[in-house]
Amino acid sequence: MRVLVTGGAGFIGSNFVRRALTGWLPGLDPDELVVLDKFTYAGNPANLDPVAADPRLRVVRGDICDPAVVKQEMAGTDLVVHFAAESHVDRSIAGAAEFVMTNVVGTQTLLQGALEAGVDRFVHVSTDEVYGSIDEGSWPEEHPLAPNSPYAASKASSDLIARAFHTTHGLDVRITRCSNNYGPHQFPEKVIPLFVTNLVDGEQVPLYGDGLNVRDWLHVDDHCAGIALVATRGRAGEVYNIGGGTELTNRELTTRLLGITGRDWSAVRPVADRLAHDRRYSVDITKISTELGYAPRVGIEEGLRDTVRWYLDNRAWWEPLKRG
């Protein structure tokens, strides 16, 4: 099986590649794995170092918006797992053009390329942010999409285009909508690695608004296991939510990180809230659990401790990124 992984040098994509090539994802044993990545600020060759010598891995530096590169790399591909995206909400507030280009036009270019190449299966990695914000309860997959940030709107657009390629052309597209990921190799602009790296360096951390926004934290290993289940056992044209089952306010998350790093609340600096900051995300994971046997395995306590340990042990990875 030949697998094409877009965005495979980023946080989640590289985890998927490392796990796929070390036999850790049941049902996925690629003969060839091609990473297609533009290597933006978020793409890091070092993320693939542990598997760089694997003869099955080929890394292509290219843009998913480029139809020629996409055509070349789609040829002979059995499965596409599409992670490539502009992924940081704050950057989408500062300027949305790159988000629309990569997330919307790039996804359409990939889908068209997959259709023309006769690719068997296309897994589109979406996000719970496409649903908007929910005060109580959890979203099932059929809930209407109501994204609030330019990032979420660009992901909702790509999510719908992916769905349309299935409905219109019969392309085997499967969509996953996951909650907030954390774990090693996450770029230190996102809240957990930003807070951890600031705290271990004796710096303050910026907490948005009243700190009561709720996120469901999902360890990146559990996310990749869920994607593998959808890729191997999911159904064409279906959407699957993937969650971690751990809802925390940002204040609760901060308390945990302060505890693990031995800091206190004097290290926390309240800052003005993010524009259109969604109050709460919560996905209902009944479908993937009952249909595909998914269950998150990494508890939040263990997952956060391991993540902090990884950042302590890998300063050479993140210090240059923070210096910019």
Ligand SMILES: NC(=O)c1ccc[n+]([C@@H]2O[C@H](COP(=O)([O-])OP(=O)(O)OC[C@H]3O[C@@H](n4cnc5c(N)ncnc54)[C@H](O)[C@@H]3O)[C@@H](O)[C@H]2O)c1
């Ligand atoms: N991180 C999360 O918590 C989270 C939650 C839900 C969904 N997602 C989704 O998962 C996917 C991966 O997220 P991530 O956190 O690993 O992102 P990331 O920002 O760490 O990595 C994105 C990768 O895509 C590459 N890329 C960007 N533009 C490209 C282009 N035009 N052509 C080719 N490659 C390009 C980057 O170089 C990078 O390697 C994204 O689609 C994101 O929307 C992420």
